[in-house]
């Protein structure tokens with residue numbers, strides 16, 4: 001195994017903001033420097049989580065109420081912490097997670113209206129109070145993000161299909177979270193070319209987490 005430096009870094013933002021693209025590149029950079037690194041995504045990551053992901057995103061046979069929705073996202077998270085994130089941190093990995101608690105707060109807590117404080121408390125329970133060391137929020141006009149996902153030639157999922165005002169609320173929620181927690185959350189202008197986004201995030205990782213070549 002490579003260099004040990006247990007860290008949890010999470011990636012947040014609206015639809016098509018560029019999280020997966022960014023994570024792929026950061027994994028390569030960490031591996032080039034011989035760090036032990038693992039990546040995962042939410043919802044998903046575990047067998048249970050992937051089944052929950054299908055229920056949440058890819059079925060339209062029956063409705064899912066907002067409380068059921070939040071509990072399903074958190075089911076995926078709790079399992080992911082137990083099976084993937086905690087064991088990897090315990091063995092010294094840097095874990096890069098595509099979405100985490102801030103998604104639940106922005107999408108369900110604020111945009112869906114479940115309530116911010118209640119959602120934060122439920123998230124703390126589900127993740128056993130495991131906070132990320134660093135979080136990047138990729139900030140992008142949802143019109144542009146949805147345009148990018150359309151170009152990927154995939155069917156929109158249940159949440160992507162919600163109207164634009166929902167996605168605008170999600171964006172505003174993330175901006176608010178970044179303002180409230182500047183010690184953890186770095187807001188990145190995701191309308192820049194991918195290379196600029198990657199470099200800006202890498203610089204923040206080096207500076208804040210003392211990653212060394």
Ligand code: T5A
Pocket residue numbers: 013014015016017018019020021022042043057073098099100103104105107108148149151152157159160190191192193194195197
């Ligand atoms: N959700 C999730 C909740 O409601 N609550 C929760 O608690 C959680 C955990 C997840 C859905 O679930 C919701 C949020 C979501 O609606 P998902 O399929 O995982 O669904 O959706 P996303 O995470 O949004 O994944 P996407 O693939 O849609 O977006 P990404 O990963 O942000 O974007 P990416 O990297 O795939 O890029 C999209 C396209 O843009 C290009 C890429 O090449 C790609 O074609 N691109 C750029 N183009 C121009 N400039 C750049 N800088 C670019 N960066 C990438």
